[in-house]
Amino acid sequence: MPTGKQILLGRTLEELTDLVTSLGMPRFTGKQIAQWLYDKRVTSIDEMTNLSKANRALLSEQYTVGRTAPVMSQLSQDGTRKYLFQVATGGLIEAVFIPDKDRATLCISSQVGCKMDCLFCMTGKQGFKGNLSTGEIINQVLSVEESLSLTNIVYMGMGEPLDNAVNVMKSIEVMTASWGLAWSPKRITLSTVGVRRGLERFLSETTCHLAVSLHNPFHEGRLELMPAEGGLPLVDTLQMIREADFTGQRRVSFEYIVFDGVNDSEEHAVELARLLRGIPCRINLIPFHQIPNVPLRPLARDKMEHFKNLLEARGYTTTIRTSRGEDISAACGMLSTKEQMARNTSAN
Template sequence: MEEKETLYGKNPAELTALCAESGLPRFAARQIARWLYVRHTEDPLRMTDLPTAARERLAEQFAPALHAPERVSVSADGTKKYLYRTLRGHFIESAYIPDGDRATLCVSSQAGCRMGCRFCATGRQGLQHSLTAAEILNQIVSLPERDRLTNLVFMGMGEPLDNTDNVLRALEILTSEWGFGWSPTRITVSTAGVVPQLERFLRETKVHLAVSLHNPFHEERMEIMPVERAWPIAEVASILRRHDFTHQRRVSFEYIVMEGRNDSPRHIRELTRLLNGIKCR
């Protein structure tokens, strides 16, 4: 049996095409977008400013995408981990992290991950599948603490730039005035350095970037991050050095200190050399 598409996750261009197919005027696309991303209502039968026949047709054509988490676990510091079942039956996690007057949600972009980083439990699972834009956004929409969120980070399961189309679609919906209306400065996307998609990401979004670095030496980084074999960190740094980070957008580098492995003076010197010319933190 063929799976139905979901309405949630479509942008105005796709909704406009859908309206044309359904005999609805072009402005109905904005109405649908408002129901989906401002009111967070994906049931067409509740979209009361659309004709009844169109609502019924859309309800028949599209499957629901939004759902509550399967389970939540709470840590002593208030951090909450939410477990979701994807539309394909795999499990993903997101983490809600309160910190005073700030609250950050760490979202997943894939079920599993193909990057194989040695220090990452998700990397040992292998890739099960990439999440749709709706599955990414569901982690935000279904969050009980949604209205308290100040920041969003794509640092959960998966490599965001290995699921570029769906991550960019989710970011478009999050930051557009017809969508969630979030400022891009509230969002950070982390990557191990998928070079073929990095320039597209920098060109098409205004959100912050975090690069998972962890070792500045090619051979040593390759031992803990196999992605280094295909896309060396020096190549990533070269791309970032050419990009303008002088405005509100920023780039940061993530570095897990591993005693005796990446914390020597020579690592510090090489980090300084590698990141020279990049305005970063």
Template sequence: METTIKKPLTGLTLEQLRNVAAECGMPSFAAKQMSQWLYEKRVTSIDKMTNLSKSARQRLSTDYCIGVTPPKAAAESSDGTVKYLFDGKGGRDIEAVYIPDKDRATLCVSSQAGCRMGCKFCMTGRQGFHGNLTACDIINQIIAIPQSRSLTNVVFMGMGEPMDNLPAVLQAIEVLTSPWGLAWSPKRITVSTIGKINEMKTLLDTTKVHLAVSLHSPYPEQRASLMPVERAYHSRDVIALLRQYDFAHQRRLSFEYI
């Protein structure tokens, strides 16, 4: 007997939830109700969305699920840092890392299972690429950990290159920052990139999150020996693009070195 795989609601935008509502014969305003249950109240089952009619919940449950899954494992270090392991893609698990620091609590999230950028110093790069994470996979890392509600910051600096999975990353950022979602300020979010030019421009034009550029050497030949992507996305072109944006006020730009 064939088992139907249900689609997760977590990670969907308000517009996408409106489409789900229409598909299930619910009024448009049910999308806002679902978003509150998902992102504010964080229910674990559709049955708990009690301001939806029983028939609507039954119809919704036919094809959809909440989609939040707890980490498979956790490893805590002596300084309070916790590494969480989640199901990934293509048989490769992914990690999210909780980092407490005085009055800050940062979560480092993954955007891909593995990575195809091939940076020489990166263990993830050595694993190869196994698949893009969905917006649900990304948001799940944030809301499925015990410290979720005490987080002050999220950094897209885990496994994968965020600009290589930009649609899912942008959707996750929309869920994170929208009033109907987690309602975070974009100042609490930093996205790291090796500098894929077009995708980086899209991120800068459509969001207000902070940007961290993985540089590691200002010398093109030396950078290319560490990061093969230098041959496709020259650091001089990355810098030229960044000079077109104002980082003097709310938005922060940083460069990463190992």
């Protein structure tokens, strides 16, 4: 519940240092608070026992840690677990834990709803309700049951991460900094439709992996699926990627949901191969999960395999992603927070 106090979680070491000095505390107190937040993962200021009792009381007058537990979780038959979090605006967001052999991946959200309104995605159907703060992004990582065993983070949940670039980039700083969670950037992947200004920052300021939501290589076809293509054309995104440094371990992949009779022809495969020529990359083919009131159909598995073979024959490493958590609406494109949509309906 909102307390009127400001949140500590999500602040950088520099911000914490400025905060404590403004309160008359020693500068090193900022580093101590960062350690309590991100290394020791406390949920209250009272737990910061190497701060004096007076300083804890002073801090508590205006601030709170900002950790919030999930309000609900659902476990899939395949071990995937979906979490529901309430954020400060009253909105609801979902995060998904995906176990897979030696990988333990958390798919996190960056917005309540989404502006992109992609035809195949449930999140956009609830409209855009606001950006998550840096603390609300980091809270998902720290507050799921599996937090301490996570090996990978993917910014592929609700929202377009680079439409909330300020808070997402700051969350990546907290995730990767030595004073923060100290994650390797190589364990973090961000998915985007290609928001130019945010992508420029992401490519220049981080070495995290990039996944581009592509879904159709033709402008008109992509525009029908993804209205954002009108203002954020794929050709511009690809040019930015060609100019970026991917010489190290950093990887770029392209996400391609395959729809029956829409983007699955040999013509689509040939154009996709032509568009991506010269970009060392992986193409991830994703099964479509039927959502209400959308005239798109999943492609049969044998036809998916055929499309994969067409791309591999042209030299592209191509995989068909295994669906996870479909029985709890946690698979790709299905995050919608039915509770949020119910609230929206009752408010109208």
